[in-house]
Amino acid sequence: MWRRHRQRRQGARSSASLFATYAVAGLVPIAALGAVLIRGVQQDAARQGIDQGRSQAAVIAEMAVAPALGNAGRLDEGLTADQRRHLQEATDLALFHGSVVRMRVRTFAGQVVYADDGSTAGGISTADPAFRAASTGDTAVDVVDYPDAPGGRAIRALQPVVASATGESVGVLELYLPDQAIAARLHREIVQTYWRLGGVLGGIYLVLGLIAWSTTRSLRRYAAQQEHEALHDGLTGLPNREEFRNRAAHALAAGRRDGTGGAVVLVDLNRFKEVNDTLGHHAGDELLQVVAHRLLPGLRSGDTLARLGGDEFALIMPGLEAADVLPRMNRLREELTREAVIEGVPLNVEASFGVALYPEHGSDVEELLQRADAAMYQSKRGAIDVVLYDGGGVATPTQWLVVQAELRHALQRDELFLVYQPKVDLADGAINGVEALVRWQHPERGLLPPSEFLPAAELSGVIEPLTAWVLRRAAEDQVRWLAEGRPWVVSVNISARNLETPGFAGFVADLLAEHGLPPELMLLEVTETALAGDAETAAQAVRDLAARGIGISVDDFGMGYTSLSQLRGMPIAEIKIDRAFVSDLLTDSESRAIVRSVIELAHGLGSKVTAEGVEVPEMADWLTTAGCDKAQGYLYSRPVAWRDIQRTYVAEGVIR
Known part of the structure; x- marks a missing residue:
C-alpha cells in the first residue's frame, strides 16, 4: 500500500512537471509567433500612416496647390499676388481644421516662395535625399519629430508641384501633416488587431495546452500501466x-x-x-x-x-x-x-x-x-x-544445484560405488537376495551417504543416468556371483521419475539381456509414495516390467499413501515393512498389529514380505512367528562391498 501511494505521488509530480515542461515549451513558440506578428502589425501600421500621408499630400498638391498656381512656369521668379491669394484660400480651411500643420512651396533650389506662416526660411535641406527625390518627380514621405505638430511628431511629405496647364514639375511642395490623429486611429486599429491576434494565439495555446494535458495524462496512464505490468503477473493480476x-x-x-x-x-x-x-x-x-x-x-x-x-x-x-x-x-x-x-x-x-x-x-x-x-x-x-x-537437516535449493552438477561429474569420474545388504530367509537363515545401495566417495567431502545426494538427484534429470549406472554396475556384480554359484536376486532402488520415463521397462530388460541375466533375478524397489504420484503411469510401468519377468518391490510400506485398490491392480512381488514399524515391535502393541496386518495383506495379494531394520534376534523370532518371509538389518549384516559378502558368509550362504 505504502509503495502504491508513493508511486501515485511520484506519478502526479512527474505528470505536473511534464505538463509544465509542455506548457513552457508550447509558450515559447507562441510568444515568438506573437512577437513576429505584432512586429508585422506595427510595420503595417507605420506603412499605412506613410501611405495615408502620401495620399493626402498628393490630394493637396493636385486639388489645392496646382489649381492655385494656374499656368505658372518655374517658380524661381516667385509667385504673383493672385497666386498667393489662391493658395491662401485653398489651404486656409485645411490649416484651420488642423489637417495640415505646415505647408511650404519651394523652388528646386530650395527657396521658399510660399509658406502658410508667411516665412521665407526653414524647411528641409536641399541636400536631403527626400528633397532631391521630390525635385526629380518622386514623392518622399517620412514620420519625423516636429515641435509645432500636436504630440511633437508629424508626417513629412515632399511632393513635386506640377503645373496644371503644362503638366510639368515646377517646384517642390513640403507638407507637414499631423501624425497624432492618424496614429490614434492606427493605434485603435492596432489594439483591435492585438486583441484579435491575442485571441487567436490564446486559442492556439489553449488547444496546445489541452493536447499537452491529454498527452501527459495518457503518458501517465501508459507509464502506470507499464509499471503495473512490469511488477504484476499478467495471468492472475498478482504481484510478480x-x-x-x-x-x-x-x-x-x-x-x-x-x-x-x-x-x-x-x-x-x-x-x-x-x-x-x-x-x-x-x-x-x-x-x-x-x-x-x-x-x-x-x-x-x-x-x-x-x-x-x-x-x-x-x-x-x-x-x-x-x-x-x-x-x-x-x-x-x-x-x-x-x-x-x-x-x-x-x-x-x-x-x-x-x-x-x-x-x-x-x-x-x-x-x-x-x-x-x-x-x-x-x-x-x-x-x-x-x-x-x-x-x-534440509539442504537448500542452491546446495541441491551444486550437488546435481557434481553428481554428473561423479558419474563420469567413477566416484560412485555400490554396497550390498543381504536379505535373509527367516525360515532357514539363508541369503536369498541382496539390496544394492549407492555410495559416493566425494573427492573433497569424503564418503557421502545416499541422504546427501539422492533427494537432489530425484528432483532433476540426473536421477536417470544415476539409476542406469546403478543397474549396470549391479548387473556386472551379479554376473560374478552367478559365476561363483550364487544365484542371488539383486534389488535396485528406482524413483518415480524412472517409472514415468517412457521405455524404462525395455531399457531394464535390454540391460539384463546384455549381461546374460535372467529377469527373475532382478527386483526393482520403488517407494510407496512414488507409486501414489502418477498412479496410472506407475501402474502401467509396473505391469510392463512384470510382463518382462522383472519383479517389483514396494519399499517403505506404511509411510506413504498408496491405496489398496492400486496395490490390488499391480503385480507386486514383494512388500517391505518400513523400519519405523519394526524398530519397536517388542514394546509397542500398535506396531505389532500393523505388521501383522501388512503381512496378511501382502500374502493375500500374492506378495512376499520383507521386514527392514531387524536389529536383535527377538525381532527376528517374532517376525518368523508372525509369518514374515524375509528380513534385512544389522542383525545380519551392514551394507558391504560385494567381495566382502563372499568373505563374510560361509559357502552355503547361511548367516551364522
Missing part, C-alpha cells in the same frame, strides 16, 4: 517476483525497526504438469487463476500474495506470530484443495507449503526464500503438506 521481493524487503525492514517478525511462505502445486499435458495449457491457466482467487480471501490486511512463476506462489505475512503460522497455513491449504472443475473435469487441487519465519530463519529476502523453498521441497517428498523450516 520482483514486486514480491520489494514488498518482502520492506516488511523485513519494518520488522527490524519495530522488533516484530513474520513469515515467508512458498506454495507449489503438485502434479500441475499433468493438467497442462492432459487438458491443455489454457486449463492450466484457469487452474492458476482459481488458486489465486482461493488464496486471496485468507490473507490479512498487509499480507501479500504473489505468483513467482509457473505454478509457484509466495506469501509475505508481516507480524504473524509463530504459533499462528501452521494453523493459518492449514486453513489456507484446506480452502485451496477443495475440488475445482476445470474444462468440465473435476480436479483435486493439491499443493505443498514451505514456511520460513523471520527473523528466526533469516534476515534477508533471499535467505528466507531459500529456506522456505527447502521446506516446500521437503513437503513434496513427504506426506505433510505444510512444512515449517526446522533450521537444519
Whole structure:
C-alpha cells in the first residue's frame, strides 16, 4: 500500500512537471509567433500612416496647390499676388481644421516662395535625399519629430508641384501633416488587431495546452500501466517476483525497526504438469487463476500474495506470530484443495507449503526464500503438506544445484560405488537376495551417504543416468556371483521419475539381456509414495516390467499413501515393512498389529514380505512367528562391498 501511494505521488509530480515542461515549451513558440506578428502589425501600421500621408499630400498638391498656381512656369521668379491669394484660400480651411500643420512651396533650389506662416526660411535641406527625390518627380514621405505638430511628431511629405496647364514639375511642395490623429486611429486599429491576434494565439495555446494535458495524462496512464505490468503477473493480476521481493524487503525492514517478525511462505502445486499435458495449457491457466482467487480471501490486511512463476506462489505475512503460522497455513491449504472443475473435469487441487519465519530463519529476502523453498521441497517428498523450516537437516535449493552438477561429474569420474545388504530367509537363515545401495566417495567431502545426494538427484534429470549406472554396475556384480554359484536376486532402488520415463521397462530388460541375466533375478524397489504420484503411469510401468519377468518391490510400506485398490491392480512381488514399524515391535502393541496386518495383506495379494531394520534376534523370532518371509538389518549384516559378502558368509550362504 505504502509503495502504491508513493508511486501515485511520484506519478502526479512527474505528470505536473511534464505538463509544465509542455506548457513552457508550447509558450515559447507562441510568444515568438506573437512577437513576429505584432512586429508585422506595427510595420503595417507605420506603412499605412506613410501611405495615408502620401495620399493626402498628393490630394493637396493636385486639388489645392496646382489649381492655385494656374499656368505658372518655374517658380524661381516667385509667385504673383493672385497666386498667393489662391493658395491662401485653398489651404486656409485645411490649416484651420488642423489637417495640415505646415505647408511650404519651394523652388528646386530650395527657396521658399510660399509658406502658410508667411516665412521665407526653414524647411528641409536641399541636400536631403527626400528633397532631391521630390525635385526629380518622386514623392518622399517620412514620420519625423516636429515641435509645432500636436504630440511633437508629424508626417513629412515632399511632393513635386506640377503645373496644371503644362503638366510639368515646377517646384517642390513640403507638407507637414499631423501624425497624432492618424496614429490614434492606427493605434485603435492596432489594439483591435492585438486583441484579435491575442485571441487567436490564446486559442492556439489553449488547444496546445489541452493536447499537452491529454498527452501527459495518457503518458501517465501508459507509464502506470507499464509499471503495473512490469511488477504484476499478467495471468492472475498478482504481484510478480520482483514486486514480491520489494514488498518482502520492506516488511523485513519494518520488522527490524519495530522488533516484530513474520513469515515467508512458498506454495507449489503438485502434479500441475499433468493438467497442462492432459487438458491443455489454457486449463492450466484457469487452474492458476482459481488458486489465486482461493488464496486471496485468507490473507490479512498487509499480507501479500504473489505468483513467482509457473505454478509457484509466495506469501509475505508481516507480524504473524509463530504459533499462528501452521494453523493459518492449514486453513489456507484446506480452502485451496477443495475440488475445482476445470474444462468440465473435476480436479483435486493439491499443493505443498514451505514456511520460513523471520527473523528466526533469516534476515534477508533471499535467505528466507531459500529456506522456505527447502521446506516446500521437503513437503513434496513427504506426506505433510505444510512444512515449517526446522533450521537444519534440509539442504537448500542452491546446495541441491551444486550437488546435481557434481553428481554428473561423479558419474563420469567413477566416484560412485555400490554396497550390498543381504536379505535373509527367516525360515532357514539363508541369503536369498541382496539390496544394492549407492555410495559416493566425494573427492573433497569424503564418503557421502545416499541422504546427501539422492533427494537432489530425484528432483532433476540426473536421477536417470544415476539409476542406469546403478543397474549396470549391479548387473556386472551379479554376473560374478552367478559365476561363483550364487544365484542371488539383486534389488535396485528406482524413483518415480524412472517409472514415468517412457521405455524404462525395455531399457531394464535390454540391460539384463546384455549381461546374460535372467529377469527373475532382478527386483526393482520403488517407494510407496512414488507409486501414489502418477498412479496410472506407475501402474502401467509396473505391469510392463512384470510382463518382462522383472519383479517389483514396494519399499517403505506404511509411510506413504498408496491405496489398496492400486496395490490390488499391480503385480507386486514383494512388500517391505518400513523400519519405523519394526524398530519397536517388542514394546509397542500398535506396531505389532500393523505388521501383522501388512503381512496378511501382502500374502493375500500374492506378495512376499520383507521386514527392514531387524536389529536383535527377538525381532527376528517374532517376525518368523508372525509369518514374515524375509528380513534385512544389522542383525545380519551392514551394507558391504560385494567381495566382502563372499568373505563374510560361509559357502552355503547361511548367516551364522
